[in-house]
Amino acid sequence: MNSAALQPAQSAHEPSKDVHAEMRGVTRVYGGDGKTGGVQALAATDLRLRRGEFYSVIGPSGCGKSTLLDVLAGLSRPTTGEVLFEGKSIDGRVPEGTGVVFQEDASFPWLTVADNIAFGLRRAGIDAAEIQRRLDYALKLMGLADFAKSYPSQLSGGMRQRVCIARTLVMQPRIILLDEPFGALDAQTRLIMGDELLKVWRETGATVVLITHALDEAAMLSDRIGIMSARPGKIIEEIKTQWPRDRDSRIAANPAFGEITARLWSVLRDESLKAIHQGNKSSAGLA
Amino acid sequence: MSRVGWIRLLVVGGFILAIELLCRTGMISPRVLIAPSDMAIRLYRLLLSGQANADIIETLGNVAISLVLSVSGGFAIGAAIHALPRLRRAIDPFLASYYALPFFAFYPLFIVMFGLGRGAVVAIGFLFGVVAMIIATLNGFDRIPRVLVRTAEVYHMGPVAAALRIKLPSAVPYLFTGVKLAIAYCFIGVIAAEFIMASSGLGYAIAYAFNNFDNGKMYALMFFIIVLVTIVNALFYTYERRLMRRWGR
């Protein structure tokens, strides 16, 4: 099998100091008139992603993780601050070379699995032979080869999510953003999908940003993990894992896995408690 | 008022103003259409003179009766059809093509059945309104989340309690759509029946004015119906919005 099929157009790097994407003092307020009112989803957030690294973002639910991803992808504009991708500022448009996998099922119900995966390639005017080559590779990689002619409604949730991942991968993005992509899957499938993602990451050399709320997922997959505060969210701590590049979910047996998980939880527990009690602000507490 | 509300007012206002200008400058001949302001003035005089009162009351009464019958009957029939899936599947194509039939043609039959009074007109209003309500009830009952139905089972609710306390409230947005359509269709059916066949009511008055080349009265009455239907719609729309917002739909 041709493992170069999904390599990004630019040659892959080892994780390097080279900054690939960056958020500088980014805030995001929903609604309101810009000055007062509205919901502040992101507090001033700084984030530097190195080219080729696997970075996870973890945080309590509703803290602004999806907002961070939308802004980083160029799907929504920051209220203040700046987002850079490959040295250039992005404003309100998704830059070329960015791939996004959403939490919800984003497969098109009116297209077969193969047509879904090839959708972006066809629109980009890539020649048929090349499309077929990438399509075959992606179908095999995601274990969908036998379902190429099925419609999404005939597939399980996990398979549909794999269709969406494949649709993103065939575009050969240099940065892949994933918003809780395995949220709807059962625990075992999640582990397997995590391993698949690691494989893709190794083979393509792309920079990966994974949004998750699962401690173990962040701990076993990432080079670095950013922990977000309760809303308005920002990254309050970053943890390095020092895993070898060649790894999979069996790394959970490593003693360091327990340590990392414990450190994540000690920070996250406080933030999760804050997030839960945000719903009680008006009452004087439960004492 | 919201920004959207202002824009809407501007659009409608602009449209009326454009017609007004076209009429006043003679680009549209008064034999075709009279200016909206003229319609309003003539309507005002007509209402003051009391000439049209009997017809207005007659029509409103017909619409009200056929509306109550269509909404309650449509809900009951819809709920019954929903409980019988085989009947449901068989009846679907008939329901969908129902509105292509010109039931006015059954007017003579209704006169035989209900006499010369308002019965025949109400029957046509009902025939128009009831199927919209049946379809909406079926839609609503189709979309009740299964988990709510099972919740009812967990609480050991009987079929009637489950229907009233779980199914009815959770189908309410669709029932609202049904009532909205039933209002529209009852107006359409009643006024059309009056227009084509009856010898009293607003529809009849318009047809009479038309046949006697009395454009002024005709347009005054048309204006009245448009304003009336719009107000009824707007009231219902606002009420629905408020309720749905409270329920977070």
Added chain:
Amino acid sequence: MKRSLDTILLIAAGLIIWQLLHMAVPYALTSPAGTAVKAWNMLNSATFWPHAAETGKAFLYALLLAIAGGLAIGLGLGLNRTSAEVAEPILVSVYSLPKVTLYPLILLIFGLGVPAKIAFGTLHGIIPIAIFAMNAVRNLAPVHLKTVKVLRLSRTQTLLTVFIPGALPEIVSGLRIGFSLTLLGVLIGEMFASQRGLGYLIMNAIGLHDVPTIMAVIAMLGIAAVLASAFMLWLDHRLHHRAA
């Protein structure tokens, strides 16, 4: 098959009720058999077909205009959130107007004849098609719109490859209603402002108290409408099922 059996049972039940009603008021309602005989005779008479052709032609033009206009209005308004919010209550109000009352206006503009019928049919059908098309576009999954942005599609690509296929099931539902109402509009138009067409036949028969003719024409229209509707329902189910 069970499904066709159910349909047959339903039709049988309808015929029995019809027969009972006929026995209750024999002069106001022809029996099913009597109606069938009358319809057969009409189908075999030379005078019937020009009327049917007239109605068919007016209906076809009206339907094409209603579909083209309704889709243009609905898709155009639906693409922009503000315009959709502004337009929705206006369209619903226009939809619920008793359009019969506008008939004098149509006659004054178009005069007696085919154009007036077409205009009246279009007037009835265009609004529901527009409303459904508009809501179909508004209800597209937000995640699909995001996907379009990530793939950096042009406006035309977006319209052709995501908006239209995504909205198609709802658009077909709108067409079903638009179809019925357009036919109703054409028939009403013919009923009191025409010397030709099936609507005229009905109106003429009402004047002559010729109940069998009324029943036969309505029965034939009903069968045609049900067949067309069953076809569109089948299409609808296919599209919705695929999307489910």
